[in-house]
Structure formats: structure tokens, C-alpha cells
Amino acid sequence: MPSTSLTPETPASAATGNSSAPGATFFGHPRGLATLFLTEMWERFSFYGMRALLALFLVTPVSHGGMGFALATGAAVYSVYNAMVYLLTLPGGWVADRLWGPKKTVAVAGGVIMVGHFLLAVPMTATFFVGLCFIAAGSGLLKANISTMVGHLYPDRTDARRDSAFTIFYIGINLGSFFAPLAIGTVGQQVDWHLGFALAGIGMALGLVIYLIGGRSLAAESDVVTNPLPRAERNAVLRKSGFWAALAAVFYAVVLFTGSFTVNWVIWPLTVLGLVLPVLLFVRIKRDRDLDTDEQKKMSGYIWIFVAAALFWMIYDQSGSTLNVFAADSTKGTLWGFHFPSTWFQSLNPLYIMALAPVFAWLWMWLKGRNPSTMTKFSLGLLGIGISFGVMMMAQAAAAGGVKVTPLWLALVYLVQTVAELCLSPVGLSVTTRLAPRKYSSQMMGIWFLAVTAGDCVAALIQQVMGSATGGEVYFAIQGAMAVAAGVAVFFARGRIKRLMGDVH
Incomplete structure (x- = not known):
């Protein structure tokens, strides 16, 4: 979502859990805030950097290295991609609540996003659209959970540092959003489109490494699965998900092999x-x-x-x-x-x-x-x-x-x-x-x-x-x-x- 999508009200549900160890501080805050700040900054760097190139790449003629779509089609692809990022925050929250917990979900999300950006860097149409799917899915998983983890660092809802923490976190979002077009946009537009997408992948990789290294400083509550899915229900979800995924795969395979796909x-x-x-x-x-x-x-x-x-x-x-x-x-x-x-x-x-x-x-x-x-x-x-x-x-x-x-x-x-x-x-x-x-x-x-x-x-x-x-x-x-x-x-x-x-x- 736009850069103002995080405010102190966002993590209202985050209340209990252990903050980082006493004495380990980041501007007077738990050290885990630094981990989440830098992770989100690099994730936003990758997200907004790629977004600065996406529509341009889609409408640029093939002779100039782009996809050659008409403006209406390229803009629609961009709009639908952005729509799916926010749609997938719903299952992203569900995964954390019922399967993995926020901490593990964000780690998986970072890896999925990184792979997605590197798939965009491959000069093939098929891998490009698969990469967009990876980034949308990973962004939905991450966006739904990382701000909640900031709240977990402050188990006392009356802690005066909470609002300040989200202000600092918010700065990280905007710093990543600001520098991304300046770096990734310049490389993609003036050097090579796919190199720009690769640079976005490197940004997410840096964020993921920082997150994994700093994972110990995060609150214990971020590991908790608040409403675990029973085994029988999990198997039912897997069966239903597998059925619909297989049905979609078969449908699009038929469309593709009949030469009807656009x-x-x-x-x-x-x-x-x-x-x-x-x-x-x-x-x-x-x-x-x-x-x-x-x-x-x-x-x-x-x-x-x-x-x-x-x-x-x-x-x-x-x-x-x-x-x-x-x-x-x-x-x-x-x-x-x-x-x-x-x-x-x-x-x-x-x-x-x-x-x-x-x-x-x-x-x-x-x-x-x-x-x-x-x-x-x-x-x-x-x-x-x-x-x-x-x-x-x-x-x-x-x-x-x-x-x-x-x-x-x-x-x-x-x-x-x-x-x-x-x-x-x-x-x-x-x-x-x-x-x-x-x-x-x-x-x-x-x-x-x-x-x-x-x-x-x-x-x-x-x-x-x-x-x-x-x-x-x-x-x-x-x-x-x-x-x-x-x-x-x-x-x-x-x-x-x-x-x-x-x-x-």
C-alpha cells in the first residue's frame, strides 16, 4: 500500500510477548526495531524500485528491450499486479495466525520476494510473469505481518515508546521508497531493464540477510502461532487448495496449447x-x-x-x-x-x-x-x-x-x-x-x-x-x-x- 499505510494504530492487536533483551537498544528502543526497520526499508526499496520500472518495461517496444504492450494493456497489468499484492494480505495474515507465526512467515516472504525479482531479471516472458506472481505472494505475506511484529516488541500497550517506534519504522518505509527509483530506476532505464530488476532482488536479499541475522532480537511472541490449524483441518485446506490450483493449471494449459492465450x-x-x-x-x-x-x-x-x-x-x-x-x-x-x-x-x-x-x-x-x-x-x-x-x-x-x-x-x-x-x-x-x-x-x-x-x-x-x-x-x-x-x-x-x-x- 501507499507509504502512509502504517500508523501507530495498525498493530492494535499486538499486545503480549517478550521484547528484546534489556540493554540492547536502538535509539532507546528494543534492538529488534533496528532489524525490522532495515528489513522493511530494503523490502520497500525492492518493491518501489521494481514498480518504477514495471509499466515502462511493459509498454517499451520489443526493439528497445521491453514487452511492447499497448499502454492500456500495460497499465492494466500493472493495476492488477498491484491489486493482487493487497488482496494477498488476507491469506498472508491467515498463514501467520494459523500455520507459521509472523516471524517465520516474514522470513519465507522475503525469500519468495527475492526469487521473484531475480525471475524478472531473466529475459524471458514466462519467467517474468511468474516472477510477478512470486513478488505479489511474498508481499502479501510480509505486509500482513511485519508491522504487527513491531508491536510485539512492546508487550505493554501503555509503553510510551510505541508511537515513537512506529514513527521510526515509518521513516524506514519512506527512505526505501525514496531511494529506490533513484537507484533501480536509473539502472533499469539507462543501462538494462533486467539489471534493474536484479538490483531490486539484491535489495530484498540484503533485507532478508539482515532479518535472519537479527532474528534473535525479535519478540518471542512473533514465533507464536496464535490459532494453530488442527491436522485434519490443515489436510482439508491442502486438498481444497490443491484442487483449485490443479483446476486453474489445467484450464490455462488448455488455453495455452490451443493457441488462445493472451x-x-x-x-x-x-x-x-x-x-x-x-x-x-x-x-x-x-x-x-x-x-x-x-x-x-x-x-x-x-x-x-x-x-x-x-x-x-x-x-x-x-x-x-x-x-x-x-x-x-x-x-x-x-x-x-x-x-x-x-x-x-x-x-x-x-x-x-x-x-x-x-x-x-x-x-x-x-x-x-x-x-x-x-x-x-x-x-x-x-x-x-x-x-x-x-x-x-x-x-x-x-x-x-x-x-x-x-x-x-x-x-x-x-x-x-x-x-x-x-x-x-x-x-x-x-x-x-x-x-x-x-x-x-x-x-x-x-x-x-x-x-x-x-x-x-x-x-x-x-x-x-x-x-x-x-x-x-x-x-x-x-x-x-x-x-x-x-x-x-x-x-x-x-x-x-x-x-x-x-x-x-
Whole structure:
């Protein structure tokens, strides 16, 4: 998820366990925090570095070493890949809770991610897409568990160091996100695509080595399987998983050997899955008779929040696809005499986040009684993200006829998007934990991540439907108008939503 996806509220369930040995400290914190900080920093380095190259590699002509996809197809592949990363956080949490425990799960995840990046470095189409599957699966396993392990370092929930620990951890996320496009993006774009992907693999390898070496400093609770799967149930899960995997393998083998296979056979099923699954989850929760009337009302209010967040991520996550391609094809690679590759634009968001997050934290505290409500902040986030695509529409118009526009257009777009993100993302995480029914308290964060999945799948759907119009003025105008309309709707419905949310504001 975006770089603001971790806040002190995230590990609310992490409470018990032993912290690292007394005397072994990292800026006054348990030494295990250094291990998790560096692991996450290198994982984000690999993740965002590869992402800075992915869409560009997909749409670059074969004669220049790329895949040669049309922009609509390349952007849709990118959107679906990103959607699957967040979809797989649900089974990632389940694996830790029922099979391996967080510590072992994160170790396996790091290895899977590393292998995935090195598969991308092999100049073969088949291994490339297998590598994307590995990275998505590993990222889902890691993302669901590593922040919880930070919480395990502080068994006392009242420990004043907890918020500080997550702030330090958050810095690691943004440092990795900031430096990745500068290093991996430059190597991939200016030297060799596959060498750039290999560099991402090396970054994950460094993170994995640090994690394995520093494993002893982690909390004992991180080894615990909180709800072990009985042997009979485990065998049943393996049989069902094996059956569906075999069925999918047979189906795609038939499609492949009949010569019918195209990338659409992957894009469309995963897009539908990413849209249908959240609906099924909400239907199941709303039909659950174990929830009392107050919890049901709060879940009705949360559906508004979920849909609004999905529309936000629909636009926001295109920073690495349509906006990235615009940077490469239609934006000058020089500013005030300084030359740089287009992938460097991907470093703007983490840079803005590190600069503006403390300002927003101070602002909300300073406003106190005048602090906007949750839904007002959501409305501002949607309006902001919609306006960013309005700016993109004007930038695309300025680039008509093959003109390359000033980098200040994209610098402004990413600034507006970052401000919008700071209005919506941290607030969404916090309200998710507060609205969660007791029965689903540990699952609600995974459901929040599904908003990213749904948003990315909507983007993939739009990209496939619009085809050659993807990345044009109309494309940006339609989505920008959708977000602005949603922001206005949320603002005028905020009173109704507040009533559904009850005592959560």
C-alpha cells in the first residue's frame, strides 16, 4: 500500500510477548526495531524500485528491450499486479495466525520476494510473469505481518515508546521508497531493464540477510502461532487448495496449447476477482447474526468509507503506470539545467510525505475542537485526488502534438496527490480499527487493504474499456470528475454517515 499505510494504530492487536533483551537498544528502543526497520526499508526499496520500472518495461517496444504492450494493456497489468499484492494480505495474515507465526512467515516472504525479482531479471516472458506472481505472494505475506511484529516488541500497550517506534519504522518505509527509483530506476532505464530488476532482488536479499541475522532480537511472541490449524483441518485446506490450483493449471494449459492465450486471460479474471471478493465479504459480515445493531450500523457506515477509499486508490496508484508513462514520453528530463531519468518522479511522493506528514500531524492537533470530522477529511482527500487528474488533463493537453512539457506539471500533480493522501489514508486506517466489530477486529485491516485492490481493479477495467484512449485528456477527465463527484457526495452525506458511525468520529 501507499507509504502512509502504517500508523501507530495498525498493530492494535499486538499486545503480549517478550521484547528484546534489556540493554540492547536502538535509539532507546528494543534492538529488534533496528532489524525490522532495515528489513522493511530494503523490502520497500525492492518493491518501489521494481514498480518504477514495471509499466515502462511493459509498454517499451520489443526493439528497445521491453514487452511492447499497448499502454492500456500495460497499465492494466500493472493495476492488477498491484491489486493482487493487497488482496494477498488476507491469506498472508491467515498463514501467520494459523500455520507459521509472523516471524517465520516474514522470513519465507522475503525469500519468495527475492526469487521473484531475480525471475524478472531473466529475459524471458514466462519467467517474468511468474516472477510477478512470486513478488505479489511474498508481499502479501510480509505486509500482513511485519508491522504487527513491531508491536510485539512492546508487550505493554501503555509503553510510551510505541508511537515513537512506529514513527521510526515509518521513516524506514519512506527512505526505501525514496531511494529506490533513484537507484533501480536509473539502472533499469539507462543501462538494462533486467539489471534493474536484479538490483531490486539484491535489495530484498540484503533485507532478508539482515532479518535472519537479527532474528534473535525479535519478540518471542512473533514465533507464536496464535490459532494453530488442527491436522485434519490443515489436510482439508491442502486438498481444497490443491484442487483449485490443479483446476486453474489445467484450464490455462488448455488455453495455452490451443493457441488462445493472451494476457487478457489473466487480466480479466483477476480484475473480476478483485471486485467481487470485497462485495462477498461485506455481504457475509452484514448477514452475520452475531453482530449487534450498533455494529451493523457501523459496518453500513464503513461501506461508504470503503467505496470512497477505493475511488481514491483507483487514481492514486496510477502514479506508477499512466503517470509514469507520461513522465517518460511527454515530460522533459531536465529542470534548471539538471538532467534526470523519468523514473525519478516516483521519488516525489515519499519525499513529499516525509516533508508534509509532520505538518499535517501538527495541523490536526492545532485545530483541536475545529478538527474536521473523518468524513470531511475523506471528502477533502477525494476532491484532492480528483483535482490532481484535472491537472493531468491540462498537462496532457499541453503535451499535444508530441510536445514535452516541463517537469513542474508532474511535480504539482504528485504534491496535490500527497496532500490528498494525508487527508484520507491515515484517517482511514484509524477509523477502520475503531469501527471494526469485535468478531472481525483482526480481519478489518485486511478488508481496508481490499479497498486498494478494488480501486486498482476499477482502474484496470477502465483502462481495458478505454483502450487506445488510455492516458489521454478524456481518460484523466473522466476519473477526475468521478473522484470530485464522490468527494462532493461524501461531504453532503457526512451527517448521515456520522449517525451510522455512532460514537466514532
